[in-house]
Amino acid sequence: MSNSTEPPALELSRIAKAFGAVIALTNGTLQLRKNSIHALVGENGAGKSTLVKIIAGLYQRDTGEFLLEGESVDFSSTAQSKAAGIAVIYQEPTLFPDLSVTENIFMGRQPTRSLGRIDRKLMREEAIGLFTRLGVRIDPDRPTLGLSIADQQIIEIAKAISLDAKVLVMDEPTAALSGVEVERLFTVARSLRDEGRALLFISHRFDEVFDLCDTVTVMRDGAYIATSPIADTTVEQIVRQMVGRDVSALFPKEEAVIGDDVLVVEGLSQPGVFHDVSFTVKSGEIVALAGLVGAGRSEIARAVFGVDPYSSGTVRINGAKVPRRNPAAAMKLGLALVPEDRRKQGLVLETSVARNTTLAIQRSLARFGFITDRAENAAARIWDSRLEVKTASLDTEAGTLSGGNQQKVVLAKWLATNPSVLIVDEPTRGIDVGTKAEVHRLLSQLAGEGMAIIMISSELPEVLGMADRVLVVHEGSITAEIDRADATAETVMFAATHSAAEVAR
Amino acid sequence: MNSFTKGLRAFVTARETGILLALVIVIAAATIKNPTFLFSSDGFRDLLLTPSILLLLAVGQAIVIITRNVDLSVGSVLGLTAYLTGRLFIDVPGIPIIVVFLVGIVFGGLLGLINGALVAFAKVPALVITLGTLYAYRGINVVWTGSDRINSSDMPKAFLALGTQSILFIPVLTIIAVVVLIVAAWYLRNRRAGRELYAIGSDPDAANLYGLKVTQRLLVAFVLSGALAGLAGVLYAARYGTVNSQAGTGFELQAVGAAVIGGVAIFGGSGSVWGAAIGAYLLLTINRALPILGVQDFWQRFVVGILIIGAIVLDRVLALRQAKRLTVARNI
The missing domain is CATH 3.40.50.300 (P-loop containing nucleotide triphosphate hydrolases)
Structure with a gap:
């Protein structure tokens, strides 16, 4: 000591x-x-x-x-x-991937000889000495690439x-x-x-x-x-x-009629990312994918939507099989994904709110291959007003909006496609409390209208407040499925940090 | 494995060896077709002399590209210093030749410093900055020169002789270029600062996290490139004897081409000035060899283009193969 x-x-x-x-x-x-x-x-x-x-x-x-x-x-x-x-x-x-293991260790403070020459021999010997001491075998001369x-x-x-x-x-x-x-x-x-x-x-x-x-x-x-x-x-x-905090009633979850299975995912696996992921989402239901950052939640969502590949398993919507790696087909079948990083993946920051809102339904707005501003604005107005996007005009650049309003635009874009399954990844990250509550109310309302919703969230209060069911992901597997009644901060956190076998005990 | 076989193996597998081989093949083919290409005093001299100025630019360019940047202004820097050289001889009668060299190098270095400062402090990609200074420096040159031009009669004989003279059959220009090449290669390989240039190009973010002096190193790289272009400008005046406002136009692309053909990765972090130097020789020697081999004028640029694309594709393939090999090696 x-x-x-x-x-x-x-x-x-x-x-x-x-x-x-x-x-x-x-x-x-x-x-x-x-x-x-x-x-x-x-x-x-x-x-x-x-x-x-x-x-x-x-x-x-x-x-x-x-x-x-x-x-x-x-x-x-x-x-x-x-x-x-x-x-x-x-x-x-x-x-530095291009440089040797030895150079990487000593970069910026290499031993030198006369004329400021780097003493490569000494440097290499020291590197070998370090690896011997650590009891590992790494070739000191190979590049660190790979x-x-x-x-x-x-x-x-x-x-x-x-x-x-x-x-x-x-x-x-x-x-x-x-x-x-x-x-x-x-x-x-x-x-x-x-x-x-x-x-x-x-x-x-x-x-x-x-x-x-x-x-x-x-x-x-x-x-x-x-x-x-x-x-x-x-x-x-x-x-x-x-x-250790109170899960307050900040989250106005409305009761919704829970219907039939809409999304059925069976045995989804991708080596090294997630394996044997199976779950279902019913209409009118909000299912939370909880877990720690890096557990594989977003990756599962992206695979379901078809952005990322998976090696085995199936995804069905209302009985129809969703093809792999084909987001366009997934959209047609009624799937929508609101991504985690709205600035990079959700919006085209330099273009108008109207264009961003109608991005996913452009095809249906086009007449003989042309889209008029009028058609675009009309379509955008419906959703932007329903979501109460606060913007001076529909021509405002999306990048200038606040985080919460940007998130609403992304939501509007996907809601415009009239999806039957909505996947939202960290829907309230980095947005203020007021807008947060609005987003929650909206999700709850959509569920009430019969939409099946998957919500990925790292915020426990949000998960506990909003979800009908909580699926906890740990290192690429679902380690627990917890009903709303049984979900507490402790049970979710425990499942998020332990393997399935430990959770079962 | 003893040190000789180890060295031999390193030589055979080096990226530079392939390009050297290509150069030898080009020279051999041209010589077989027309023996005077190599075996005449003029032929031999031209072979060494023609690419010497480009070699200097290619060495500077390689140093900058290794840091994941690029310097497109070198042609304009060369033009400005070449004209400055002539003006110095006209406006300062009796100025020592060595002073002209020093002024040219320092002036080029200053122009390089402007590039470097804009890149390092304004955080704008070097491609854009140096594209801007390419035009800006050329614009200054045009304003300054006007329709004027420097003729060989304006410059001292001893200076002009540097452009054509040989020592032991080796042109003086080539000797200067090779000395610069050796010093640059030594610096990049053996000094901490040289290795840090590779590190910065290999992963700029990691270089920052390491606490390397990234800004300072970038400035040095651009100053070196500018100074070498300045030296090249002085030598250009000596070699050609006439300088107008368009001297050195297009050299920047040849310099980038030479570096890329020579295996300097355009994304930084790998390659050597040796490769860039051989690339410069290959680029200009091909230009001279193609007419001898019966290839029409029109096709020469096409061949150069194919060479550049081929070099990049080759590097990509080699990089992928190496990445695969290294990943496999790790699992053993």
Whole structure:
């Protein structure tokens, strides 16, 4: 155990950070000790990544204290935090694909000889030494192009060791690793801990947190909640701390008559993305796909709609088979997908609201292949007024609208196709509370009219408030199907972080 | 594997070797058809001399392309410095030749700095910025030169001799170009700054996360490209003796073509100045060899176009094969 009089390796207290009007962090507090692996957990959007980026020097804090070994520090670049002994390993490793493994480790601080020449021999020997120490076999001369994520992470760790980093931050390093690779990473992490370094480990997998870490800090809504020794806490307690808010009646779910099966998905699989996904959605029903970011929810939705491929399985709407990889056919059969990223995938930002609204029904508006503004405006007006899109005129560029109004335009576009199944991916992300309630009311109303709705959401209150049924996705599989009556923050969160076998127990 | 076989293997599999082979084939074919292409003092000299100026531009271009940028203004920079060279000899009688060289290099470097600053600070793609400066620099040249032109009688004999003289059968221009090539190749391979240029081109976002001095390196790359174009401008004046406002027009595309043919990936991160240099030789030697081989004038540009497309397709195929091979290697 570390000496308690010694200052912590890294200490953050009451760090705040805002991006314009968006507040990402209100109270970031964290204390990392030497010889320790510290876990940082929290829901999506709890502020973990922002905190990591402040530690890395990528963002600068607005207020609060940042101490490194008892000394106050201010990093204005990643180079500075690196020089101070902090190494950050991002979820997606950041390597130079064209350069060799050795060069990637030493880039920017290669050993040199006379005339500033890089000492390639020494550099290569050091790289081999690092890999021997880590107990892995990676050819130091090959380019990093084509390496597995696991090997790329090992290279990032080798880099951190060669820097002699005192603090090592790993942001969800295990998200893309197999079981064996996770074991290898943990062995390395433990030996780094025993060398006296401080490690911060961010993960959504509680089994890993309990296996590897000795202390855990929970964050929620950009603020620090609690820090406890692993030995003194339980999964249930952490989940409660992570969720810990009242699910209010913000979500006006209307009762709807639930009818027959409309969408039937059977045994949908795509290697490495999702497997054996089966579910049905009935008319008048809102089904939520819950789970953590990266669990595969959007991928399943995209595959159902035909944007992404799947290797086996079937999708049927009202008994008709939806062909693979053919969104146009899916649209004809009455399927609509409101994508997650409305700015990139949902709208043509530079064109008018009217054109965006009618984009999906252009074909039916055309007369002899031509579309008139009049026809476009008339069609757009119906939906934009029904959804109360707040815009000066239908000619306004879509890109200038607020996030909430943009989302309404995207919804209007798809509703104009008169779908029988509507898939909405994160329908209320990044929009204000008022508009959020409007979107919820609209979804509820549509269900009442007999539409089958699949709602993907990372916000638990939204899931619990809106859904008739909750399907929880964990690592590409549906791990639980929970009825509205049984759905609580705890049950959903537990299923989202555990495999199907564990959930069944 | 001993170091010799290792070196041999590296040579055989190198991207540059293929292009060198193509160059040798072109020279051999032309020589078989007409032995004076290589085996006459003029033929040999022209073979080395003609591409020397383009070689300088191609080396500069390769350095910029490696950082995932491009410098389309080099032809205009060359034109401006070539005219400046003539003006210096006219307006400053008795100016030492070495000073003219230095002024030309520094002037070119400054024009390159403007490009670099616009790219690095304004964050506008280099393609657009340097397309703009291509016209802007040429415009300045036209305003400044007007209908005037520099004639060989305006410049000292010793200076003009640099353009035609040889030392031990090697033209002076070629010697200068090869020295520059060797220094640039050494810099890119052995200095940290050189390696960082590759890193920036390979993944600009990662370079930022690494804390590399991206802005500074980009400035250096553009300054080098400009300075080499400046040097090329001085040599252009020495070689051709006449300079008007259109000197160097279209050279930028030849320079990009040479780099691409030589295996410098247009998306940055890979390739070498050696390849770009051989590419410059291949590009201009083909132009001279095709008439000898009986290919009509009209078809020459077509052949060059095919060569550029072929080089890019080849690089793409090689890259895909390598990616596949590396992925397989990882699973063993």
